[in-house]
Amino acid sequence: MSPRAGLTTEAVVDLALKIVDESSTEALTLAKVAERAGVAAPSLYKHVKSLADLRRLIDLRVVQEMADALRTAATGREGAAAISALADAYRAYLLRHPHRTNALATAPDESDAELSRATHAVAEVVFAVLRPFGFDHVQAVHATRCIRAAVHGFAGLEASGGFGRPEDVGQSFEVLKTMLVQGLTNYAEKP
Amino acid sequence: MSPRAGLTTEAVVDLALKIVDESSTEALTLAKVAERAGVAAPSLYKHVKSLADLRRLIDLRVVQEMADALRTAATGREGAAAISALADAYRAYLLRHPHRTNALATAPDESDAELSRATHAVAEVVFAVLRPFGFDHVQAVHATRCIRAAVHGFAGLEASGGFGRPEDVGQSFEVLKTMLVQGLTNYAEKP
DNA sequence: CGAGCAAAGCTACTGCCATTAGCTTTAAAG
DNA sequence: CTTTAAAGCTAATGGCAGTAGCTTTGCTCG
Numbered sequence: 507m508s509p510r511a512g513l514t515t516e517a518v519v520d521l522a523l524k525i526v527d528e529s530s531t532e533a534l535t536l537a538k539v540a541e542r543a544g545v546a547a548p549s550l551y552k553h554v555k556s557l558a559d560l561r562r563l564i565d566l567r568v569v570q571e572m573a574d575a576l577r578t579a580a581t582g583r584e585g586a587a588a589i590s591a592l593a594d595a596y597r598a599y600l601l602r603h604p605h606r607t608n609a610l611a612t613a614p615d616e617s618d619a620e621l622s623r624a625t626h627a628v629a630e631v632v633f634a635v636l637r638p639f640g641f642d643h644v645q646a647v648h649a650t651r652c653i654r655a656a657v658h659g660f661a662g663l664e665a666s667g668g669f670g671r672p673e674d675v676g677q678s679f680e681v682l683k684t685m686l687v688q689g690l691t692n693y694a695e696k697p
Numbered sequence: 698m699s700p701r702a703g704l705t706t707e708a709v710v711d712l713a714l715k716i717v718d719e720s721s722t723e724a725l726t727l728a729k730v731a732e733r734a735g736v737a738a739p740s741l742y743k744h745v746k747s748l749a750d751l752r753r754l755i756d757l758r759v760v761q762e763m764a765d766a767l768r769t770a771a772t773g774r775e776g777a778a779a780i781s782a783l784a785d786a787y788r789a790y791l792l793r794h795p796h797r798t799n800a801l802a803t804a805p806d807e808s809d810a811e812l813s814r815a816t817h818a819v820a821e822v823v824f825a826v827l828r829p830f831g832f833d834h835v836q837a838v839h840a841t842r843c844i845r846a847a848v849h850g851f852a853g854l855e856a857s858g859g860f861g862r863p864e865d866v867g868q869s870f871e872v873l874k875t876m877l878v879q880g881l882t883n884y885a886e887k888p
Numbered sequence: 889c890g891a892g893c894a895a896a897g898c899t900a901c902t903g904c905c906a907t908t909a910g911c912t913t914t915a916a917a918g
Numbered sequence: 919c920t921t922t923a924a925a926g927c928t929a930a931t932g933g934c935a936g937t938a939g940c941t942t943t944g945c946t947c948g
Contacts, residue, residue, distance in 0.1 A: 509914045509925050532723075537905060548907075549926050557906065613858030625861075644864055651851070651860060651869040652876060659850015660842070667804030669842060670816075673835055678842040685843060685880025692879060693872060701896055701943065728934060739936075740897050748935065 513543055515553045519563045526564065526605050534561070566621050568609035573627040575599050580635050586687045588635040589653070593683050597661040604665035610658060629654075639694040649690055656686055704734055706744045710754045717755065717796050727751070753812065759800035760815040766790050767822040777878045779826040780844070784874050788852040795856035801849060820845075830885040840881055847877055 521542045525534050536557050540547040554560045579595035580588050600607055614622040632650045641649055660682055662668075669675050712733045716725050727748050731738040745751045770786035771779050791798055805816040823841045832840055851873055853859075860866055 509916080509923080511915080512925080535905065536907090545925095546927055547905080548909095548928085551907075552925055611854060611857055611859060613861060622861075647862055647864040648869040648872045651854075651866075652847075652873045654859075655851035655854055655873060656843075656847040657850070658854065659848070660846035662853075663802060663842075663846055663849065666802055668802060668845075670804060670813075671838055673838040675842075678839040681839045681884060682843045682846060685876060685884065688883060689876025689880055693876065704896080726934065727936090736896090737898055738934080739899085739938095742936075743896055 513545065513549075513553055515563070518543065518550060518553045518560065519567055522560055523564055523567065527603055530605050531561075531608055534564075536560070562618070562621065565609040565612065566624055568603075568606045569621065569624040569628060572596070572599055572610060573624060573631065576628060576631040580631055584635075585638050586691075589687055589690065590683050592632065592635060592653075593657045593679070593686070596657045597664070597679060600661040600665040607662045607665050611662065636690075639690060641694060645693070645697055649693060652689070653686060656682055704736065704740075704744055706754070709734065709741060709744045709751065710758055713751055714755055714758065718794055721796050722752075722799055725752070725755075753809070756800040756803065757812050757815055759794075759797045760812065760819060763787070763790055763801060764815060764818040764822065767819060771822055771826050775826075776829050777882075780878055780881065781874050783823065783826060783844075784848045784870070784877070787848045788855070788870060791852040791856040798853040798856050802853065827881075830881060832885060836884070836888055840884060843880070844877060847873055 518539060521539050522534055525538055525542070534557075536550050536554075537547050539560070540550055543550070554563070575595045575598075576592055579591040583591050600610075614625040616622070629650060632653055633646060636646050636649055639649070660679060664675055664679075669678070709730060712730050713725055716729055716733070725748075727741050727745075728738050730751070731741055734741070745754070766786045766789075767783055770782040774782050791801075805813040807813070820841060823844055824837055827837050827840055830840070851870060855866055855870075860869070
């Protein structure tokens with residue numbers, strides 16, 4: 507292996523993700539990561555190019571985890587049930603990790619092949635689930651954007667405490683899912 | 698008035714908002730604001746309590762502007778047309794000011810009466826537009842959340858470049874609005 | 889007109905953080 | 919047992935937020 511073998515890039519990202527989950531994205535500093543790793547701050551540069559690079563690695567991890575979660579949710583389901591399961595999985599992930607919302611909102615930089623691939627993987631799951639609706643390609647793109655906007659919008663707002671009122675948020679999400687499924691069905695019938 | 702009378706809190710927020718619009722929320726520093734104001738950085742504390750306070754003032758401004766924009770869009774319209782106009786206005790505002798998305802996503806702090814009132818004002822517009830649908834109070838809350846989630850989600854993703862594909866984004870938004878209006882109509886008929 | 893007072897600004901300083909440069913240690917490989 | 923490259927360290931720089939305390943200025947009121 508390597509000398510001291512205490513840290514790896516993976517481990518640094520783990521620690522950083524823990525800080526993000528416990529406080530917030532903005533609260534992430536290399537100084538805090540170094541403290542938790544039991545290491546001097548400059549030592550982190552052996553595993554990570556910069557704070558910006560660490561943030562990118564976090565985004566990558568989050569997008570990959572989301573793709574996995576959605577794939578798992580979709581397997582063995584079809585049509586309306588699959589859409590609903592996808593939505594639930596997305597919401598559950600963001601409720602478990604509220605501070606990860608922004609990682610799923612930012613555009614993947616063109617030049618970043620790895621992150622682009624991960625983002626693409628998420629879209630692929632939605633595309634697959636949409637297949638039985640019989641959309642052509644352009645329609646499928648529109649439909650995917652609608653699903654993503656509605657579900658990400660809802661989960662993101664909920665995760666950041668955006669819904670102040672006491673009425674049951676889960677109920678609201680059920681309403682949203684119903685609208686979505688009906689809307690997709692309608693759109694498939696008369697575009 | 699006051700000595701030198703060069704700056705006011707308003708003017709500081711104006712300059713700060715310009716910086717946010719030109720670069721990003723994270724790029725906002727008191728140092729940059731001071732430079733643009735032609736003033737030493739510590740002088741800003743005569744007009745603003747802290748960077749966090751300045752950020753709050755920005756959020757407040759944005760939410761108030763959005764409430765105005767939505768009110769304007771809704772006046773003279775009703776039902777489906779009003780919903781559509783609201784959605785268009787929300788999207789247009791965020792397209793004009795992409796870096797202001799987060800100001801509309803964060804929860805208003807309970808203890809912050811002014812910001813809470815502004816947020817409430819936005820919700821009130823949606824509530825008003827929903828009246829002809831004949832929802833009871835709980836249904837109206839669910840419906841408002843769905844509208845906000847879908848529209849904010851879409852506009853926020855679009856504003857941050859989240860839609861990479863070349864297909865017409867405006868077309869996608871039309872699909873979303875159609876789903877929304879149909880969904881609300883359905884929900885009003887059979888909850 | 890001439891104090892005087894409070895607001896607005898300034899300089900000097902502290903502390904935190906990212907990042908760079910260059911040195912030291914250590915574990916693995918021969 | 920020696921070599922070597924990775925991993926870590928200390929020292930230093932520069933940017934920024936925030937605080938303390940001084941100075942200026944313009945309005946207000948005798």
